[in-house]
Amino acid sequence: MSRIVYVNGAYLPAESASISIFDRGLLFGDAVYEVTAVIDGGLVDFHAHQQRLRRSLGELGIDFDPASIDLMGIHQGLRDRNGLDEGLIYLQISRGVADRDFLQPEGLEPSILLFSQALPLIDSPAAERGLAVITREDLRWGRRDIKTTQLLYPSMMKTEAVGGGADDVWMVDNGTVTEGSSSNAHILTADGRLITRGLSHDILHGITRAAVLDYAREAGLEIEERPFTVAEAQQAREAFATSATAFVMPVVSIDGQPIGDGRVGESVRRLRSLYIERSRERLTF
Incomplete structure (x- = not known):
């Protein structure tokens, strides 16, 4: 069964998911991320990771409020869709899509992607x-x-x-x-x-x-x-x-x-x- 990922509002099979070649995360590394562990089907320190995410976004001046979407629900949705009991959920938010320019544009819609990885974390x-x-x-x-x-x-x-x-x-x-x-x-x-x-x-x-x-x-x-x-x-x-x-x-x-x-x-x-x-x-x- 194909792994299900999340890209800009949609759950998709991994092989059909994509982002723009003009995404600033791709062109400049102009993006932040978080990785949340999953054990026993539960998220480890989820709220602390979201607090750090908010700080990282603020330090880079990426105009996005994590509270504006249900990030916990998306994490749970990926967990459930992929049957993830133990492993990781990766979240990345970039500044968004714009023609290549070193000047950081204003008013972009951030790109949001998440995916899961099944890994043995406890019995390592x-x-x-x-x-x-x-x-x-x-x-x-x-x-x-x-x-x-x-x-x-x-x-x-x-x-x-x-x-x-x-x-x-x-x-x-x-x-x-x-x-x-x-x-x-x-x-x-x-x-x-x-x-x-x-x-x-x-x-x-x-x-x-x-x-x-x-x-x-x-x-x-x-x-x-x-x-x-x-x-x-x-x-x-x-x-x-x-x-x-x-x-x-x-x-x-x-x-x-x-x-x-x-x-x-x-x-x-x-x-x-x-x-x-x-x-x-x-x-x-």
């Missing part, structure tokens, strides 16, 4: 073995806090990492780790402190990051929101990444050096289990 083999990451210089544009579709550089770096036998990349700016190709980066020190870069223009304000930090505080962990170096990460007791697509994902080596004993640590296992448990308690149906 990567969560059992942990990730090997490499580090590379962070050469992305300076407004990494806006969730835009300008993803070419992290895509290049992840492709390089996998081509070299690793799983992902952690990017480094002025000697300190910013984030992964599509995730926030965290370490646990020998004395049990959780260290992660604070919110700024340097990193995406991760929805999963925020939830995990809240749950970690409730569990009694001391949190330090500050930059950390690659050397600190390599000397950490445990390391992990967070994202809507991977939840809490252990990192077991950085640039070939094992983290701790090179195996998934118990603290990260507990954080992952706690995140999944709490997410299940807060699902939107």
Whole structure:
């Protein structure tokens, strides 16, 4: 059965869906997006994702109010039409369609598209073995806090990492780790402190990051929101990444050096289990 997608007000079979070749999302990356996880048929942190979507639209000056359409209903419609019990729903909003010009036109009708992906999120083999990451210089544009579709550089770096036998990349700016190709980066020190870069223009304000930090505080962990170096990460007791697509994902080596004993640590296992448990308690149906 064909996957059903949503494009500008219509549910369509994926093979017959299309957007204009003059869409500014295609021509300029002039678009924002969100990815919402689905587990047990429910949406994870849906409202937090919509709040960030509103912020991203505002930062780019895209004239669209997410409340003007029933985005929750569209997510639910895609879930139901595709029989999605576990996986992801991707939402993208571009500035709209206009002849190619670097000047951002006013008064465009934004283009809206959504699609689903069926993926195993909870029983993830990567969560059992942990990730090997490499580090590379962070050469992305300076407004990494806006969730835009300008993803070419992290895509290049992840492709390089996998081509070299690793799983992902952690990017480094002025000697300190910013984030992964599509995730926030965290370490646990020998004395049990959780260290992660604070919110700024340097990193995406991760929805999963925020939830995990809240749950970690409730569990009694001391949190330090500050930059950390690659050397600190390599000397950490445990390391992990967070994202809507991977939840809490252990990192077991950085640039070939094992983290701790090179195996998934118990603290990260507990954080992952706690995140999944709490997410299940807060699902939107």
